[in-house]
Amino acid sequence: MSTIQMPVPDAGIIAQKPQIVAALQAVLPADAVISDPAETRAYECDALTAYRCPPLAVVLPRTTEEVAAAMRICHDMGVPVVPRGAGTSLAGGALPTADSVVIATLRLREVLEIDTSNRFVRVQTGVTNLSVSGELAPLGFFYAPDPSSQLACTIAGNIAMNSGGAHCLKYGVTTNNLLGVRMVLASGEIVEIGGPLPGAAGLDLLGLICGSEGQLGIVTEATLRILPRPEGARPMLIGFDSAEVAGECVARIIRSGLLPVAIEYMDDVCLRAVEGFARAGYPDCAAVLIVEVEGSEAEIAEQTERIRAIAAALHPVEFRSSRNDDESLAIWKGRKSAFGAMGRLGDYLCLDGTVPVSKLPFTLRRIGELSREHGLEVANVFHAGDGNMHPLILFDANKPGDLERAEAFGRDILRLCVEVGGCLTGEHGVGIEKRDLMSAQYGPDDMAIQMEVKSALDPRWLLNPAKVFPLDASQPWREGTAR
């Protein structure tokens, strides 16, 4: 049925399951090792639910040392390890293989240190993204990256995938807010990298580790940069009768010297779905922008006025700015319920290619054409300020062949993103989903050096193998025949 292949699992490892589980149980608490197939099934997939495979066993450690002990055993026995946070990856980043042990960070839940004088927090990485900001709120601080799964997703997963969110235009993504890690390498060795100092002694290893999709190690503790909470924030809603003009409005706002914290875009398909679902009172038009600015009341008013003037020159069908918290919630209501609303229309594939902002109108037009060619509807809802698109391809999972058609459509969209100067993935990661498209963006040497880097830290390719790189390209590395 589905089109993404995984390597044939190693029968020798599967046959060794009793010995592997016994070795793990010997060094870990009884409740930290799961091997009953009825229970491992809970870990058979992440949020890319079309792909499922229960692992050999699941380990749920409570300390870095327990992660290291489990990793050492897997290393010594040659067992692949699939790191897992909360399992919210949309790219199959945490998809197990039948011959793998899943090591999940879920029980690493301690907040270790909050230091507002030096502006950092140190946490175990099983804490959820939202709970970090929750801990900081009474102190007037917050943690900036805010992926839309922030209620569930963990800091470990955020670091592995270099997660973004709606406010990246101003605050950056995870890699811009990560100061240090404690990490377990494939060998089971524990290393400390970075910390509250503004820089490294030597190479910038944090930059490499962040976004490496569990290929280099498992991060068990993290030092995160925290920021003072803005005095206030207010969104405005701008409706246009043309996608092209909405795109032009985004470029003009950015060129004007203003830096809104968020510029979100929703197209007509999405708007109609949202109206039917959330009744947010959005205009019925081709495109809606939600622009949020921050500061004091006076600062917000001035920025809002400037954006109103920029928008007015482009003749919007509606301009609505929020005057109070209720109106802010109303403006955000539709955007926040967009994915739920789309889910009501049927199954969907959510992509996240990024394009240069100036190419947004062309890309949207071309996606419309591809939609007609593939005979599947698509809705666009995305972070326009940074060009990070989220086309949602609607399909019917119960209809034979529909998933394959949706995946083919998705591949065309992602190739389009690369062609116009963008990339395959802005914040979800490659995982298995975009693995075989990597060659659309990178040449053989570009990929080879990335695989050599993985080999430098994980010479036996035990960590999350068969992800990120096309299977044929990674095969010699996974089988130990490269070089």
Add this chain to the structure above:
Amino acid sequence: MMAPASEAELAALVADHHGRAAPLWLAGGGTRLRLPQAAALSTRALSGVVTYEPGELTLIARAGTPVAEIEALLASQGQALAFEPMDHRAILGTTGAPTVGGVVAANVSGPRRVLAGACRDHLLGVRFVDGRGRVIRNGGRVMKNVTGMDLGRLVAGSFGTLAVLTEVALKTLPLPEAQETLAFPGLDAAQAVALFSAALATPFEVSGAAFHAGTAWLRIEGLAAQVAYRRARLTALLRDHTPEVLDAAASRALWQGLRDVAHFAGEGALWRILVKPTDAPATAAALARLGGNASLDWGGGLIWYRGPGEPAQVRQAAGAGLAMLLRPSGDAPPLFPAEPPGVAAISAALRRTFDPAGILNPGLMEG
């Protein structure tokens, strides 16, 4: 000195050196380090802006493009490199033209790092030649990109020891419409850092927090009305002090000097020390006991120390901080801080990956 005019020519040259395991000392404009040996290869002939899109906040330039050319181009559109790269010529007595490749290779950031992040935080993508002579592309030109491993940030700050940068893509940001600076005279380092911690915990986007010779400075930027508002709020918050207000012109001049550490220009050993900001007062006191002078930037996270002291003594004074001897007295090369053993092993493995023959600025970053 060799200065190849194309990436292909540069790649062939590196491949040749790789084949012979011949060391290759390299530089951009040659302004940021005194290398142990004269540079044999410069990227300065790989020059020119490839793309600049103000509406996308994106600049792509070849590695040898002079920083001055880029800053002028961005300023013409009301934009800038928000990380405010420092110019090392005053403190090192070097004379070349700083290049954008050098900025990235040394991850050079200025006072605004405390708000906007370091050079590496603004890096969108790179092209480079690795130690075997392969041309590699990584990242791209868009702000959000998690496609594959992030090698750009790894190469940023590697001082030419992993690869030769040939092209960089950087995020640009709007120049603040207005700025001014609050000066707080008559403070010691402990009072200054306490002031910084208080100011940087506010939402008023303090974009500079530095201290030298008994005066602490806070820079405020933004829209004109915003600056006035932020000044009033900060002054009310820090009511134990009575600051002087420096207007935009005075503020600009002040921060350019602080950025370039002009107060420690000239000769004599100069150390660059990274610490946890609240450790800065104790570290500065320990350094003072060695007999020299210290200034602070980045809210206390960066200490500049000019004065006497053997490397071992300065490192001891730095405690948990990271001390780099950027300007040794005499003609000696710089001395980098040592990496902890576990980290050093990873770095060594990465160096073997990027540069198997160990030819690119060999041993430069060894502590």
